[in-house]
Amino acid sequence: MRFVSSSSAALKPADPQATPIVLFGHDSSGETVSAGGSAAQSIRRQSLSPDPGAWDLLAIALSVVVADGVAKRNASPDGWTRELELDVALHEPSRWAPFADSISSALAFLTTDRWSLTFRGGGDLPDAPKTPRYPSADAVALLSGGLDSLVGAIDLTAQGHKLFAVSHTVRGDAEKQARFARLIGSGLDHLQVNHNASTRRGLKETSQRSRSLIFLAFAVLAATATQRYRDGECIPVFVCENGFIAINPPLTPARIGSLSTRTAHPDFLGRMQEILDGTGLRVAITNPYAERTKGEMLRDCLDQDLLSDEAAVSTSCGRFQRFNYTHCGRCVPCQIRRAAFLAWGGHDPTEYVYDDLGRPDDDHAAFDDVRSVAMARLVVAEDGLDRWLGPALSSARITNKAALRELLQRGLDELGLLHAKFDLP
Template sequence: MVERIRRRGLEPAAEAWDFLSLALAAVTVDGIDRRNLSADGWTRQLHLSVAATDPDRWSGVGPEIDRALSFLTTDMWSVSFMPGGCLPPRPRKHASVEADTVALLSGGLDSLIGAIDLAASGSTIFGVSQTVRGDNSRQRLFAKRIGQGLQLIQLNHNASTRRRQKETSQRSRSIVFLAFAVLVASSLDKYKAGETIPIYICENGFIAVNPPLTPARIGSLSTRTAHPNFLYQIQQVLDRVGLRVKITNPYIEKTKGEMMLQCSDQQILEEFASISTSCGRFQRFNYTHCGRCVPCQIRRASFLAWGRLDKTTYHFEDLSIADSDYAMFDDVQAVKIAIEAARTDGLDRWIGNALNSPNIDNVSALRAMLGRGLRELGELHDSLRIP
């Protein structure tokens, strides 16, 4: 990873390297401490000490970091900083990087739409991808074909431990993706000239808020990477340590179906939408969408709302089959329960405390978006005749 950055001639800020060190350490600790060994079988007390180039600067925001990581993983974090952080060698030849925007480009449908819309708006984009087996070539294809072509860097953290038994929930892992974006943003010419660089995390609002579909899916069973409260907390940390970036999710108030309908270039979206990825179990089914996990259901619902043919291959295509592999699979049942709960008990009761945060100032808009997202899922279940 470091060598790839050097080869590109990028020279990130010291604070950006420190943030990456924090992110890598958090992901590693998250994978070491198993939840089933904690007092309640889930919530852990995680203590982390990180070497930084300027530990005093980071120690001043320790409580904010603790709160952000605790919200992200629903554990109790205690992070401290110590001297010893080091900067990688400077590149032999510094590259001039004229992009004005950094965007995460995962190979997924939402980030594809985000990059299309940003390019259409005139932004000069530097795409950042976290390499995942099965998505590498797709990321490069999207970068090449969107707009006049995007600058792209593909990075992989490979943070892991040698322990044979690891914690698989890993709710912190995507913070490294965000750290990669901060690293690149601080390398841009405009950043070095004193400007603030926007970082775009393009995620539909339903997945970003990700309210637990059922009471059994509380806490860490619902990922919070793009949740507006988490992004606010991380933004506060970055501001406090002097990193001039602004994290934005322009689609926080839109469903996935609305993102597809309102995409600024329908032609390129139609060309690439079906080869983008959404599945939470993509590798498990030989790089094929399973068709039944929650992200797959939201994807299928968005194509239905878009009104165009979904050419995606799904391993479990016909969800009307009433067995444990299809309609009775727990994710399918969870969506069904959520739809019925909102219909019978009301949307607010179903949402629960998912939007309860003083850091969220658009609660009414997010509430309405969640209602529309559930309607899209309801129309999918009706169309598939899920029993």
Template structure:
């Protein structure tokens, strides 16, 4: 599928064709995205870096193309071929970086992404203001970002908090920000992508757009110190960051790769190439979710917010309730057991030991059970090591350790319900 994305009035080069995406607009096109973001920047009079604005434009084009291109229409029912021609302010810089951009998106989504660029004229922003902070931290409404931001504040960090608004989580994000960091700048924005026809639900490129939002505001922070990089905190437990495929059928992006070390490394290389002094870091890459939760288990306010946090992969589809049986829910439930905190979340499928298709025999529950059995039979190292291929050799022992301990938390969860 081919798309052409640009601002209002953008005219691509002759011979460039594809479905049209209007960037930072909301009228006059069947596919629109990003109008609220542009409005926020304009009202805030922020001095954003032009390459950060271009990066966000590309990410918004990608999520719109992702949302509008059904996996079911592809030859194998999953892998798509998507070409994006994007109008940017500096086509030369982005043409030189297109290889890294394609590699990052292909790793994230397991689709084949190609890019081309041409010059576009974006509306001038008033500018004039910077955000006083020393870093940026993503606050999603999930358990890991909740704990991560709490620990950053305890360490004396001064971050801008950036949230990507999702139905059911906006109020939660606001309450977390108010409780954890009442004096910090908290920004909540969504892409508001509109596409005609059916919508692809997997949308693996969402994390690129979330990160691009953070990069935009990181580029506007003050003071900027020559020779230093602005820390960009993406807080995710190491087991889910690596997200080892539990079974052979879960290879590639069938397991999400939002915080995978390879993906973050590609993005950091991309940011450096386009001239942005920003570095994405996951300070919890060597911790399990249970270990993260255990670190705040003695704080009653954190325990209460932990219960309110969102983990479920089907939260919206389940009417803003945790299903209790998807992989993220099982990892969450294992974390509460590891931390010794009573889990009063209230899951739709509470007792995983019930031997029917909704509980013990559900595909995700079976996948965890198979992984636990395989790892115990062939050793965790043999089971988990393939997921670490290509990662720095110096980090592989620590990452293998967190994969092993994360699987142990899942094993404890299954044992507590007699799942076999």
């Protein structure tokens, strides 16, 4: 499937089979899909003036997220793998053209699709503010409303960082993102944005594995808008995710590839760092919790009082919206969350739809994700950790394989605490 994107609403691709995408605006005719209009407005309202290269990265990310949402996986020959071609208008196409293949490869790692990207001129930048504001932050941190990003923002602030928090707003999390930003330290400078990608007739592919790129694009945009970046410094972008879920090793052979999300996977973050370095964007992506479990993050948090007050407010569930903004309690992220609370030793006041995982029915102990955790632990017990891991740590960009191997064992041990609580295998 082919897409052609531009910041012009009058875009008419030469190829009639291509789907046009309007960036940083909306097409009132409803004939094209669009993305980024509200994000550009949010950035303008904060009077930010990012690097033009960061706007181009966002244009690429917006084009990707639209394509990922429009192209239905069930229409592909194998029901999952798609062939996606993007032709994106950029402000500085020559800056990005040498990295088109690298971006395509990073996307293939995220989504297990075949991507082909080309860049051309003609991409307009959103209007610059009349009086720019340059935040005094020394670092950017993603603040999702999740438990890991909450711990990360608390710790980084306690360590002396002056953070610019960036949130991708989704329904059910926007209020808690603002709450956390308000409560941490003396209050964090905070940018909340959403890609608002549209699809014709409301059709949407729900897997959306490429959304990791849009998170980073928003963070890079914020980093390049700071005073320190303007002064020539390199700005760290902190992606705070426990190491177990960052690697997200397939619990069973049926969950390989992009069936599991890879937002903070070290291979993906490494690929993105190489692209940022090559395009001259002075941003350093860091996951300070790459070698820690979620339970260890909670236990070692530098403000235990604030964490105790706010941990239950955070979101971890992969099906949060589906269950009316309540944690399901049985998906893999919920199990990791519940295990972390047990490892922390703190009371978990989170409400779970499926609380008693020991009930032997399809909704509880027999639910696929619960069985998958049990099966993974069984394989490790019988055949060893390396048999279960397989190629999960095979990337050449992973240089701390021994430390991550130990981390993954500790993560499984934490999950074992949860299963033992309910007398599960």
